[in-house]
Amino acid sequence: MSRAMNRVVVVGASLAGLATARSLRVQGYDGELVMVGEEPHRPYDRPPLSKDFLTGTTDVADLTLESNGEDLGIDWKLGTRADRLENGKVYLEDGTSWAYDGLVIATGARARTDVVGARLDGVHLLRTLDDALALREGLRRGGRVVVVGGGYIGSEVASTARAMGCEVTLLVSGTAPLHHALGPHAVVVSDLHHRHGVEVVTRARVTGIRPSGGSLVVDLADGRRLPADRVVLGTGAVPATAWLAGSGLELGDGVRCDATGATSLPGVVALGDCSAWFDPALGRHCRVEHWTSAVDRAPIAARTLLGGEAPTTAPRRAPYLWSDIHGSRIQMAGHAELANSCAVETGSVAEGSFVAVYRRRGHPVAVLGVDQPKHFMSVRRRLVSIPAVPSLQGASA
Numbered sequence: 472m473s474r475a476m477n478r479v480v481v482v483g484a485s486l487a488g489l490a491t492a493r494s495l496r497v498q499g500y501d502g503e504l505v506m507v508g509e510e511p512h513r514p515y516d517r518p519p520l521s522k523d524f525l526t527g528t529t530d531v532a533d534l535t536l537e538s539n540g541e542d543l544g545i546d547w548k549l550g551t552r553a554d555r556l557e558n559g560k561v562y563l564e565d566g567t568s569w570a571y572d573g574l575v576i577a578t579g580a581r582a583r584t585d586v587v588g589a590r591l592d593g594v595h596l597l598r599t600l601d602d603a604l605a606l607r608e609g610l611r612r613g614g615r616v617v618v619v620g621g622g623y624i625g626s627e628v629a630s631t632a633r634a635m636g637c638e639v640t641l642l643v644s645g646t647a648p649l650h651h652a653l654g655p656h657a658v659v660v661s662d663l664h665h666r667h668g669v670e671v672v673t674r675a676r677v678t679g680i681r682p683s684g685g686s687l688v689v690d691l692a693d694g695r696r697l698p699a700d701r702v703v704l705g706t707g708a709v710p711a712t713a714w715l716a717g718s719g720l721e722l723g724d725g726v727r728c729d730a731t732g733a734t735s736l737p738g739v740v741a742l743g744d745c746s747a748w749f750d751p752a753l754g755r756h757c758r759v760e761h762w763t764s765a766v767d768r769a770p771i772a773a774r775t776l777l778g779g780e781a782p783t784t785a786p787r788r789a790p791y792l793w794s795d796i797h798g799s800r801i802q803m804a805g806h807a808e809l810a811n812s813c814a815v816e817t818g819s820v821a822e823g824s825f826v827a828v829y830r831r832r833g834h835p836v837a838v839l840g841v842d843q844p845k846h847f848m849s850v851r852r853r854l855v856s857i858p859a860v861p862s863l864q865g866a867s868a
């Protein structure tokens with residue numbers, strides 16, 4: 472270890488923070504470990520919040536991220552947020568401050584609320600366990616639900632609400648749900664919604680939400696008015712980095728880090744949804760909101776913090792995410808934006824079960840699978856890391 476490490480402070484008591492705490496211990500760090508979390512809960516898993524947890528198939532106890540009997544020797548400071556980072560100290564809203572030898576920033580992201588009426592009763596966000604408990608309660612009452620958002624969370628909530636018997640309208644600003652992520656293959660998601668009775672309104676621009684006679688109305692720019700008993704905003708998330716303003720850290724869309732999690736301040740690493748690591752495959756900084764990225768990067772960030780050997784140059788696992796929509800499993804891995812060709816290699820989009828492989832100069836660089844987990848995984852294992860293949864580098868495909 473190049474710095475004397477007696478106290479590491481981790482801000483953000485969730486997936487990335489806990490995974491880094493584990494990695495620090497595995498890598499031999501035996502000093503003080505303080506973990507600060509704004510939420511009152513011990514670390515829990517978020518993906519089920521829009522899926523099984525909403526329906527009630529899984530419950531709070533199933534969400535824990537800590538293993539049975541796990542004791543990492545953490546000094547937990549829960550239910551209090553970090554307000555400020557200044558001169559090697561983290562200041563908490565409870566009035567205490569913590570000097571550190573090493574700091575892990577893992578504060579994740581917050582749901583966007585930039586829609587007029589976002590704070591009204593009956594309008595829900597979905598980022599935290601408490602958000603999910605409130606939404607679950609609301610959906611159990613049934614009725615008309617309008618979901619705003621064309622991303623994964625919007626489609627997942629629409630599918631779950633429908634499974635719970637609600638009448639669901641999904642508003643997306645583009646031409647199809649998940650079009651930005653899946654391109655032409657997004658038709659599979661539109662088909663799923665259609666077959667399960669979710670009404671999808673495309674090119675929808677919400678101008679506001681307002682109360683109306685005990686329920687709500689969602690106003691669209693084209694003059695349409697959609698009555699709703701509840702509205703769910705799935706309009707994306709912003710990195711939770713406001714508390715770092717004035718800290719001297721380089722911030723952009725997230726805390727800017729190199730490819731090892733190091734930030735612009737010595738002894739400070741960042742990872743998870745709040746961070747934008749330099750991605751050698753893309754040649755730029757990139758903020759990734761994927762479960763596996765937070766976990767995969769934890770050992771790297773821990774090693775960076777402890778000043779161990781430079782991370783290995785072996786290719787890292789390509790980014791990966793999954794989603795469950797109307798019972799279909801969608802999986803995506805790699806960097807589809809770097810491909811110059813794409814072909815369905817198994818199944819068919821029309822049948823809603825396929826594997827599409829994205830290639831760059833013939834090499835597989837990304838894969839999309841719908842209800843084909845086995846084949847998907849076999850291609851995922853063969854994905855090529857662009858920095859590891861000199862012939863694949865360069866701006867043009």
Ligand SMILES: Cc1cc2nc3c(=O)[nH]c(=O)nc-3n(C[C@H](O)[C@H](O)[C@H](O)COP(=O)(O)OP(=O)(O)OC[C@H]3O[C@@H](n4cnc5c(N)ncnc54)[C@H](O)[C@@H]3O)c2cc1C
Pocket residue numbers: 482483484485486487488507508509510516517518519520521551552553554577578579580597598599624711714742743744745759760761762763765791792793794795
């Ligand atoms: C509903 C939902 C469904 C998802 N489904 C999937 C999926 O199917 N597949 C997938 O790959 N990914 C999914 N994700 C994304 C995945 O959960 C995230 O990538 C992952 O949680 C990121 O972990 P994190 O620790 O970086 O951030 P988070 O899990 O957001 O945790 C950050 C923690 O820091 C706390 N915090 C923030 N600011 C402060 C502060 N100033 N002081 C103290 N504490 C603070 C927050 O309260 C929070 O507890 C989903 C996310 C959500 C919300």
